[in-house]
Amino acid sequence: MRVLSWLYLALAYAFVFLPIAVLVAFSFQDGRLPVPPFKGFSLQWYDKVLGDSALMTALWHSALVAFVSSALALVMGFLAAHALARVRLPGSVLMRGVLIAPMTVSYLIIALGLLTTFNQAGVSLSLWTAGIGHVVINLPLCFAICYAAMGDQQKNAERAARDLGASEARVLWLISAPMLAPALGAAFFLSVTFSWDEFIITFLLTRFDVTLPVEIWSMLRSGLSPATNAVGSLVFLVSITAVLLMEILLFLRPR
Amino acid sequence: MTLQRAERRLGWGLAAPALLWTLAFFVLPFLAMVVLSFAHMEGRQVVQGLDPGNYIRAFTDWSQLNALINSVEITLTVTVISVVLAWPLAAIIAWRVPPRFQRLALLLAVLPFWTSYVVRSYSWLLVLGKNGVINQALMGLGVIAEPLALASTRSATVIGFVHFFVMLLTLTIYANLIQLSPNYARAAQDLGAGRWATFRHVILPLTLPGVVTGAFLTFVLCIGDYITPQILGGNNELTLPQLIMLQMGRSGNFPMASALSVVLMAVVTLAYAGCSRWLRLDRI
């Protein structure tokens, strides 16, 4: 039984890492096609990718959209969670439902709806229209995480501060936000991740200013090439570095 | 009384940005899409109206209906396989791996999660192709003489999906498992239950929330995905998102694309209704 467990674990890891290993291995291919046979080791594709200005612009766009849309979603989600957790409002169940709803809808539908609306309103597509879509998908996530993290402890501390005469803004800024810092951090981090990797909304709602996943998609469509492997490997490297840093900063800290 | 009113006003004020954003950029666009789905095309012109023709076509025209059937079949297959594969993985990490290595084990198991999602599907193409790694390896070992047709099939799409969702489900099931007190199992065994009975009647039901939450997320993300079937399926069959993109991207038929999206939404809503009892979406 024990042996079987470890065998299963090993097989599972093999399955999970197989495509990544192949991706990285053939990014060093010394030839035009990223499939066996392996023709030799070369860094030419990394060289090509790092010198590709379209890719670098897309990278910058990705980071911009991810951080700005996540920050916006976090602020709005946090405020709404604070309001709905603390104040008994009529119809608060419905409001919670509305705020969570985008989470249960396919991104494709959100994108198509926004595209229809922007078309009818005569709004030209740009990075900003894609950003609006990203806030839509990240808002429920931020709201849900903040809402779930608000406990009685917070409420008591907030009430105490308010009784002592603190304004609501000060309560939010000095009491609620710091007490919820881990949840806020997690929500922001998750939002950035989702936004960073999002394809279909950006694909449908941008015109020329595309993000990295869309740029990679058009690379893919313009031919099988080890350059795509190189981009994928670089993105992976950056992402896992970020994950490990987060891990160290957020979770390995003495509590 | 006035204090309560002031509180309420404040509450509304704080919730307003999020609510307005969701109304303006989610609810309203969705309604616009529903309205558009009842329009039809005359030549290249969209003619607004109350025409159920697109919906009738979605369910009677075989080429359209087939996409819905394919999508549901693929999604159910993926969900079942992913749950069956992820459960033991989560259990092994939760029970067999020493506690101080568990986070590391989990982190490793979901590490490929952080590759770009377009690239992940593309990598599977390289693995599964006729000249891909699997076929070359099997032929090199003499297991097979002719390369297996793995890429450009439904199997390829399913493998690509399962790869992603096993990681997701492992997370949700693991989170559920470590919250279980070992006392449950001990109590059941004290009362004379065998290992299998303990598992079947105690452990499994207790992990149901984690399983259902993960399975629902799998369902929603899988049935709405365009990239994976587009890259790995080789256009050998269409899924609903692919058909929606075709109607929009190639025919420019936005009303039909809208109607198909509403159908997609309805399927997801049905799935939600089916598992809402166990869902803990606000606890992800």
Add this chain to the structure above:
Amino acid sequence: MTHRALTALGLLALATPAFAQDELNALVWCDHTDPALIAPFEAKYGVKVNLKEYEGTAAGLAILDQSQPGDWDVLVIDAVDVPRAVAAGKLAEIPADQLPTADFFPELVMAANNVVDGKTYAVTEKFGYNTISYDKTKVDPADMEDMAALTSGKYDGKTGIYDYYLPLLGLVALGQGINTADITAENLGQLQDPLMALRKASTLVADVVSSQTALATGEVDIIVGGGEWLTAVLAAENPNLDWTIPKQGGLRWAQSIGVVAGTAKPDLALAFVQYIVSPEGQAALAQSSCYWGMPANTKAGDILSPEAKAVLRWDQQPEFLARAQLYPIPDAATDTAMQDLWTAMLNK
């Protein structure tokens, strides 16, 4: 806090493009996205060319429908669809006397398509053939001279179909002895069974790049609808790839370029069109990274290398041009019927 707000503002400012540089917005096919083609024009005029790809004329026109006037300056479109775009009011007239059509292959001036009511709206820029591409080491080249071989069972599971309904339905029609110009909503039904038979024999239906990949990696040995646009780009990688026009005939594809009606930069747009049909532009376009194709302007032959001309089969063009037919030009209803037939085929 203020520090963070300032950082955010800084990010916003950076993201807003500076309008100092003039920009040209072009709605194109993937071969126009090659920097080797675009960069010389950008350098010469000191402008930035923004490119967006689209798939199929209906989708391209839909994008223009949904845009604001001035959003687009240049359009690349199937030559046979130019009259459709003109009827929809999407193209602006361009001065015929400023185009080098005198240097073109005569068949490629295509006045019947590019000129409407005596006014020129577009100019042919590139052409080639949709026939049968194959790996000559894996199939019998003699078989490829007859379309019937494709559904004979011999190549089941080794065939792929190029995913574009117009040329493929045209090829299937040729196989049935119907000229592409004679396809109507009425006789479309006759194409259904042969199309499905072809589908049954094939393992994949793929777009431009997937077709190239599938052929190059041995995923399939034959691509129906292929041609030089498919094999030329791979010639260096895999010299065994070849293509032929079977005895039933083949299709000639041609793409045109024109200026979008309502552009705010008509002069720059025209300059771009002129650059594309100039010998330099034509040579670059012919060997573009997405797919290769014959230049419409014969003067490009002075610039192309002998190797490139061999790959393009420059010298055999008179014979090919004589044997190939143009794409079908369906009216709106037939077009919809053709697309539906195609979707049904995809979703067999």
